[in-house]
Amino acid sequence: xxxxxxxxxxxxxxxxxxxxxxxxxxxIEDAGCAVTVPTGQTCCGQPAYNAGDRxxxxxLALQTIRAFGDCDFVVAPSGSCAAMLRxxxxxxxxxxxxxxLEAKAFAERVHELTDFLANVRRKTETSARFVGRVVHHDAxxxxxxxxxxxxxxxxxxxxxxxxLVEAPETTACCGFGGLFSVKYPEVSTAxxxxxxxxxxxxxxxxxxxxxxxxxxxxxxxxxxxxxxLPCRHVAEVLAGEMAAPPIAGRAGDTAP
Amino acid sequence: xxxSTFLVRVRGAVETASGTTAATRQSAVAGxxxxxxxxxxxxxxxxxxxxxxxxxIAALEARGGNVVVIPDLAALPRAVESQLLHEQxxxxxxxxxxxxxxxxxxxxxxxxxxxxxxxxxxAALTHAVAAVAETGTLVLASSAASPATLAFLPETHIxxxxxxxxxxxxxxxFSRLRTAFPDRLPRAVNLVSGPSxxxxxxxxLVKGAHGPRRLVVVLYGAPAETT
Amino acid sequence: xxxxTRTFRENARTALGDAKLAKALGGLPTGLVAQRxxxxxxxxxxxxxxxxxxxxxxxxxxxLDVYLSAFADKAEAAGARIHWAADAVEARTVIAHIxxxxxxxxxxxxxxxxSEEIALNAYLESLGLEVFESDLGEYLVQIRNETPSHIIVxxxxxxxxxxxxxxxxxHAHLVPDRDLSTAEALVAEARAVLRERFLAADxxxxxxxxxxxxxxxxxxxxxxxxxxxxxxxxxxxIVLASIDKIVPTLADAAxxxxxxxxxATGQDMxxxxxxxxxxxxxxxxxxxxxxxxxxLDNGRSEMLRSGLGEALRCIRCGACLxxxxxxxxxxGHAYGWVYxxxxxxxxxxxxxxxxxxxxxPSASSFCGKCEEVCPVRIPLTSLMRTWRERSRATSGSxxxxxxxxxxxxxxxxxxxxHAATRLGIAMLSAxxxxxxxxxxxxxxxxxxxxxxxxxxxxRTFQQHWAERERGVPR
Numbered sequence: 027x028x029x030x031x032x033x034x035x036x037x038x039x040x041x042x043x044x045x046x047x048x049x050x051x052x053x054i055e056d057a058g059c060a061v062t063v064p065t066g067q068t069c070c071g072q073p074a075y076n077a078g079d080r081x082x083x084x085x086l087a088l089q090t091i092r093a094f095g096d097c098d099f100v101v102a103p104s105g106s107c108a109a110m111l112r113x114x115x116x117x118x119x120x121x122x123x124x125x126x127l128e129a130k131a132f133a134e135r136v137h138e139l140t141d142f143l144a145n146v147r148r149k150t151e152t153s154a155r156f157v158g159r160v161v162h163h164d165a166x167x168x169x170x171x172x173x174x175x176x177x178x179x180x181x182x183x184x185x186x187x188x189x190l191v192e193a194p195e196t197t198a199c200c201g202f203g204g205l206f207s208v209k210y211p212e213v214s215t216a217x218x219x220x221x222x223x224x225x226x227x228x229x230x231x232x233x234x235x236x237x238x239x240x241x242x243x244x245x246x247x248x249x250x251x252x253x254x255l256p257c258r259h260v261a262e263v264l265a266g267e268m269a270a271p272p273i274a275g276r277a278g279d280t281a282p
Numbered sequence: 283x284x285x286s287t288f289l290v291r292v293r294g295a296v297e298t299a300s301g302t303t304a305a306t307r308q309s310a311v312a313g314x315x316x317x318x319x320x321x322x323x324x325x326x327x328x329x330x331x332x333x334x335x336x337x338x339i340a341a342l343e344a345r346g347g348n349v350v351v352i353p354d355l356a357a358l359p360r361a362v363e364s365q366l367l368h369e370q371x372x373x374x375x376x377x378x379x380x381x382x383x384x385x386x387x388x389x390x391x392x393x394x395x396x397x398x399x400x401x402x403x404x405a406a407l408t409h410a411v412a413a414v415a416e417t418g419t420l421v422l423a424s425s426a427a428s429p430a431t432l433a434f435l436p437e438t439h440i441x442x443x444x445x446x447x448x449x450x451x452x453x454x455x456f457s458r459l460r461t462a463f464p465d466r467l468p469r470a471v472n473l474v475s476g477p478s479x480x481x482x483x484x485x486x487l488v489k490g491a492h493g494p495r496r497l498v499v500v501l502y503g504a505p506a507e508t509t
Numbered sequence: 510x511x512x513x514t515r516t517f518r519e520n521a522r523t524a525l526g527d528a529k530l531a532k533a534l535g536g537l538p539t540g541l542v543a544q545r546x547x548x549x550x551x552x553x554x555x556x557x558x559x560x561x562x563x564x565x566x567x568x569x570x571x572x573l574d575v576y577l578s579a580f581a582d583k584a585e586a587a588g589a590r591i592h593w594a595a596d597a598v599e600a601r602t603v604i605a606h607i608x609x610x611x612x613x614x615x616x617x618x619x620x621x622x623x624s625e626e627i628a629l630n631a632y633l634e635s636l637g638l639e640v641f642e643s644d645l646g647e648y649l650v651q652i653r654n655e656t657p658s659h660i661i662v663x664x665x666x667x668x669x670x671x672x673x674x675x676x677x678x679x680h681a682h683l684v685p686d687r688d689l690s691t692a693e694a695l696v697a698e699a700r701a702v703l704r705e706r707f708l709a710a711d712x713x714x715x716x717x718x719x720x721x722x723x724x725x726x727x728x729x730x731x732x733x734x735x736x737x738x739x740x741x742x743x744x745x746x747i748v749l750a751s752i753d754k755i756v757p758t759l760a761d762a763a764x765x766x767x768x769x770x771x772x773a774t775g776q777d778m779x780x781x782x783x784x785x786x787x788x789x790x791x792x793x794x795x796x797x798x799x800x801x802x803x804x805l806d807n808g809r810s811e812m813l814r815s816g817l818g819e820a821l822r823c824i825r826c827g828a829c830l831x832x833x834x835x836x837x838x839x840x841g842h843a844y845g846w847v848y849x850x851x852x853x854x855x856x857x858x859x860x861x862x863x864x865x866x867x868x869x870p871s872a873s874s875f876c877g878k879c880e881e882v883c884p885v886r887i888p889l890t891s892l893m894r895t896w897r898e899r900s901r902a903t904s905g906s907x908x909x910x911x912x913x914x915x916x917x918x919x920x921x922x923x924x925x926x927h928a929a930t931r932l933g934i935a936m937l938s939a940x941x942x943x944x945x946x947x948x949x950x951x952x953x954x955x956x957x958x959x960x961x962x963x964x965x966x967x968r969t970f971q972q973h974w975a976e977r978e979r980g981v982p983r
Binding site for chain 2: 533536540541551552553554555557558561565568570571572573574575576577578579581586587591593594595599643644645646649662663664665667668669672692693695696697699700701703704707708722723724725726732733734735737738740741742752757758759760761763764766767774776777778779780781782783784785786787788789790792793794795796804806810811813814816818
Binding site: 035037039040041042043044045047048051063065066067068069071073074075076077078079080082085086089093166167170171195197198199201202203204205206207208209210211212213214215216217218220242243245246247249250270271273274275276277 | 518521522525538834835837838839871872873874875876877878880881894896897898899900901909913916917919920921923926927930934942943944945946948953955956958959960961962963965966967968969970971972973974975
């Protein structure tokens with residue numbers, strides 16, 4: 027029987043860019059799983075948690091945990107949200123007996139999308155095609171909290187025609203940081219500029235990342251500064267879901 | 283503030299944070315102090331004893347120290363004098379070190395008078411009590427024979443190191459210190475790993491910030507018997 | 510120093526506009542960051558050493574009262590005088606008392622962040638003492654009436670040109686044609702000036718990197734040797750150290766030293782590491798006749814009590830600053846007080862009160878790089894989050910707090926959430942789709958001042974998915 031995977035869409039993908047959700051669902055299905063999207067999910071609670079509101083974070087955590095009660099796996103197209111579910115949920119209920127156990131049992135089933143595909147489902151190939159140089163930006167939470175580094179690269183390398191290039195500062199932050207990006211916009215943007223300089227030094231045709239937050243921030247800055255370099259979520263490239271314009275692109279801007 | 287008032291406050295904080303009793307802590311501390319722990323050692327501290335000298339020299343030279351190897355202490359004056367000649371220094375200051383005083387100097391070194399502060403242009407010679415291969419570090423213990431001032435004021439510092447005092451790790455050097463000075467350490471134990479340096483101006487490395495610009499290490503005698 | 514933590518936003522904005530500062534900080538990735546990486550690469554067991562170092566710090570902090578006692582006994586037995594200072598005022602007073610009792614006029618200072626924390630120099634100067642900083646970087650900021658902008662590289666914000674100009678202004682003996690065009694020439698000039706002062710100093714005040722309970726020693730780590738000159742030459746040496754500097758044994762110190770220099774400057778070992786134990790002995794020809802150790806609490810036991818004890822593991826290597834994207838963008842002065850970067854964001858609210866410094870723990874993207882490089886594995890992001898919890902009621906603008914409250918109300922009610930977002934997104938999309946982005950959004954000016962905001966695709970994923978489930982093609 028096919029494993030039942032609950033797609034934790036993430037609030038940004040749900041609201042801003044459903045095409046990433048469909049790309050993720052397609053990839054999970056192609057990896058031999060059945061996808062379900064519980065409607066009881068909203069947001070993982072990270073914005074509240076990082077703003078210091080543990081109470082709201084706990085309530086959203088419980089809501090999420092219970093919404094995915096009957097899934098074998100919970101997969102999110104975001105390292106940041108996956109880290110919240112996997113690492114911070116158990117921490118939020120530390121010392122709370124049954125609830126902590128429930129959070130831990132839930133956390134063990136949670137995976138970031140590329141990690142799930144490459145390491146749980148052992149996918150090494152995709153049927154997608156993209157001709158051009160791609161530079162992959164590692165979102166910090168996925169990289170440092172979940173150790174996701176090879177999975178997206180391994181999968182991207184399997185895309186026909188795709189040449190994966192590495193930015194010199196492989197592990198640098200883009201400056202998004204959730205609410206940080208609006209609370210300290212100047213600092214956030216300065217960090218973005220440095221990251222963009224680093225990424226563009228590889229003369230890429232496309233920037234990918236596993237987190238829509240980072241991508242909206244980078245794409246928004248690129249667009250504002252008149253740089254046409256497109257940005258897409260790694261799932262879109264892997265699934266060949268390239269019909270939608272790139273992030274911050276206009277309808278009709280399809281390339282690439 | 284009195285010691286007891288001060289410590290009461292810390293004790294309260296420790297007990298809130300760790301939930302331990304004073305008795306448990308007393309015994310944990312007594313145990314640790316009586317039997318210093320053995321922490322993991324990096325590979326550079328675990329080298330075989332026959333490699334220690336090589337490691338020491340490489341590390342010192344990498345930081346801009348000069349290393350000279352001589353057969354025995356009797357050869358020290360020649361080695362030191364040629365070094366002084368090379369650096370065009372006339373003054374060599376030493377402490378009250380009987381091991382150096384009996385050596386066949388052609389120009390006897392000058393015994394340092396603590397009332398006088400050596401200026402730039404002087405060189406000093408002192409003895410190390412040990413050297414640590416792991417990082418290329420000399421262990422100097424202050425005494426009448428080896429005043430700490432001489433390791434910092436002169437422009438050139440020459441350090442004599444008996445080859446059988448080279449050890450692999452800091453732990454080994456510290457355990458030697460414990461044996462040599464069971465009651466209390468000398469006032470200053472200076473671990474010297476190279477000439478004085480600074481990178482405070484645009485990150486650029488410059489030698490001789492305050493202390494010696496040059497560090498010369500003279501290794502003498504037979505190496506320790508390897509076990 | 511007067512804290513400028515409340516104006517963090519303005520400070521940061523000013524710093525971002527400072528091209529000279531950007532150039533100075535631009536050297537970090539190829540400098541200290543690359544040097545640390547190389548040093549770490551030479552030690553395959555580095556991660557194991559970090560864990561051991563963390564465990565040493567935790568063990569010490571869990572037994573801190575007993576270790577402080579043991580240290581004091583040993584140090585007193587070696588002839589040092591121990592002074593216990595609960596706060597900055599007590600520490601300043603006791604130091605001033607020692608200085609005045611000894612008839613001191615000139616004070617040599619080794620680099621000490623704690624002396625910045627208690628604003629020692631200004632206090633001693635107000636009593637008529639002359640104080641000179643002897644670490645080159647500290648000296649450079651002292652003659653500019655500035656404060657250090659980095660824990661281990663105090664003058665990282667200055668250029669060689671700045672230093673030359675400052676020396677020409679400040680060193681009256683310099684003739685105009687004296688060549689000061691290189692770092693070497695500037696260092697030589699500073700050496701000559703400071704050497705004179707060292708020889709004239711009556712008192713030396715240094716910090717301590719560690720206080721060893723086993724031996725009653727203070728360990729002082731420097732590259733220049735200035736700490737040693739401050740400790741060996743004057744008649745009186747005062748060590749100013751906080752309670753968290755205690756290490757149990759020399760063996761523990763060995764492990765901490767192995768990670769300290771490598772994390773700080775990428776050196777395997779700094780040029781000088783000195784174990785100072787008591788005043789000069791009878792047979793010693795040199796060394797201070799009096800050795801005082803001032804042990805400072807200044808809010809640290811409270812940190813330990815209130816769940817911030819992990820911050821006291823810090824050994825002040827500065828690696829978290831060097832690797833922090835925020836520090837790299839704005840430098841140290843923008844943080845507004847003594848400690849900058851991630852560790853500053855955790856320490857400063859404890860010292861000044863979180864109401865004075867709530868921006869600091871907030872101004873982090875939580876990238877986690879600091880935790881990745883911290884030699885004692887301080888969970889810096891969790892500690893910053895703890896401060897965010899404690900300052901939540903006052904942090905951010907009223908509008909931001911309201912928006913967050915509204916969002917959290919909705920997010921906890923999935924049906925309402927899906928209905929509301931469906932509506933909102935449809936509107937936003939209709940407005941934004943023609944251009945693909947918003948150049949301005951009235952409620953997100955923080956974003957759109959410098960970045961375009963990508964327009965949503967149209968409907969929510971949940972909407973699409975529900976239709977797919979019902980068999981409606983996308």
